[in-house]
Amino acid sequence: MVRHALILCLLAVFALPALAAEDWKKTAKEGDFVARDFAFASGETLPELRLHYTTLGKPKRDRNGRIINAIMILHGTGGSGEQFFRPQFADLLFRKGGLLDPAKYYIILPDGIGHGKSSKPSDGLRAKFPQYDYADMVAAQRGLLTKGLGVEHLNLILGTSMGCMHAFMWGEAHPDFTDALAPFACLPVEIAGRNRMWRKLVNDAITTDPDWKGGDYQEQPARALRTAASLLLTVGAAPLPLQLSHPTRQATDPMVEQRMAQYLGTLDANDFLYQVSASRTYDPSPDLEKIKARVLWINSADDFINPPELGVAEREAKRLANGRFVLIPASEKTQGHGSHTWAALWEDELRALLADAK
Numbered sequence: 582m583v584r585h586a587l588i589l590c591l592l593a594v595f596a597l598p599a600l601a602a603e604d605w606k607k608t609a610k611e612g613d614f615v616a617r618d619f620a621f622a623s624g625e626t627l628p629e630l631r632l633h634y635t636t637l638g639k640p641k642r643d644r645n646g647r648i649i650n651a652i653m654i655l656h657g658t659g660g661s662g663e664q665f666f667r668p669q670f671a672d673l674l675f676r677k678g679g680l681l682d683p684a685k686y687y688i689i690l691p692d693g694i695g696h697g698k699s700s701k702p703s704d705g706l707r708a709k710f711p712q713y714d715y716a717d718m719v720a721a722q723r724g725l726l727t728k729g730l731g732v733e734h735l736n737l738i739l740g741t742s743m744g745c746m747h748a749f750m751w752g753e754a755h756p757d758f759t760d761a762l763a764p765f766a767c768l769p770v771e772i773a774g775r776n777r778m779w780r781k782l783v784n785d786a787i788t789t790d791p792d793w794k795g796g797d798y799q800e801q802p803a804r805a806l807r808t809a810a811s812l813l814l815t816v817g818a819a820p821l822p823l824q825l826s827h828p829t830r831q832a833t834d835p836m837v838e839q840r841m842a843q844y845l846g847t848l849d850a851n852d853f854l855y856q857v858s859a860s861r862t863y864d865p866s867p868d869l870e871k872i873k874a875r876v877l878w879i880n881s882a883d884d885f886i887n888p889p890e891l892g893v894a895e896r897e898a899k900r901l902a903n904g905r906f907v908l909i910p911a912s913e914k915t916q917g918h919g920s921h922t923w924a925a926l927w928e929d930e931l932r933a934l935l936a937d938a939k
Contacts, residue, residue: 605675608637608683614729625711632725633698635662635690638683652737653689655744658856661697662690673924693718695855702851708796714862719750735759741921742766749865752872761875761938765921768893771864780857783809787854796851810844816885819917869900876904877934879927881920883911
C-alpha cells in the first residue's frame, strides 16, 4: 500500500523542550561482543571480530526466560549507534513516556562492522582488513543478539539509510525473528544509477590518490578525502531548508567550509572506502515476498540518494505482504536523506506500526 504522509502540527512537535540527558541516558550501557573465527562472505576470516554496542533499558522475560521487549536500531554508512542520541531522535522517542521509552523496551544500538568502536580497517589491518559486505554485517548483528545478548526475537528493527537496507535483508534472511520492520531512507533494489555513481566516485577518489599508497598511508590522503567530503555534503543536502537557511553566497560559503572541515576532521580513508564498498552486493529485490514482518517503509521526497521520481518504491511496495510505503512530502521541515533521524516527521506512523504488530 502506497500513501503520502500529511505532516501536521510540526511546529508544535519541533518546539518540544530538550530533555535532560539523565531521563534516558542513565540506562545506557556499552559493551563489546567478540565473534571468534568470524567467516566473511568473501572467504576471509578474522580470529576475533569485535562488535560494539550500546543498550538502553533492561530486558524483560516471559515465564520461559525469553526476552520479550527487545528492539534493534541500525545506523547508516559512516555512522554508529551513538548517532541516535541526537536530540531530534532521542529526546522525542527515548523520553519518559516516549514511543521507545527505555522503561518499556530493551533497545540495542550496534556499531556495524567497520564503524564506530567495532572492528575496522583503521584498527591496524588497514587494506588487509577483510572485504566485508552487508550480509556480513547482518550476520554479525545476529550473532550479537543471539550469542552475545541472548535475544532470540525482536519487537522491531528500525534502520536508517544503510540500516534501512539491512532491515530489508533481515526480513528476508530471518523472517520470523522480528514482529516489525521500519526501514527508513533506502530502496530494496541493487544500488545503481546515481546512487552507485557517487559511491564509485568516492571509491575511485581514494584508490587513485597516490597518497593512499594502497592503504598504507601515514597521513590521510587529503585530496581523496576532500572529494569524498564534497560528495557527502552534496548528497545529504535538503534543497528547500538549505535555500531558506542560506539564501546568499555570503551565507552559504562559510557553512560549506565549516561542514567540510568537520568531515575532514573525522574521516579515515580506509574506513570510509570499506564502508561505501560494503554496499556492492546489496540487492534484496528477488526475495521481498519472503518478508513476514509488518513493514513501515518511509522515504522523503527530497532525498537525493533515493529520489521518488524513480518509481521504485511504488513498484516494490506492492510485493510486501504486510507492508506500507509512506513518502514524506518535501517541506521546510524535511531534511533530505537525513529525514530518517528526525522523529517528528514520522513518529505517528511508527506508533501505528507498533500497535499493528502487537
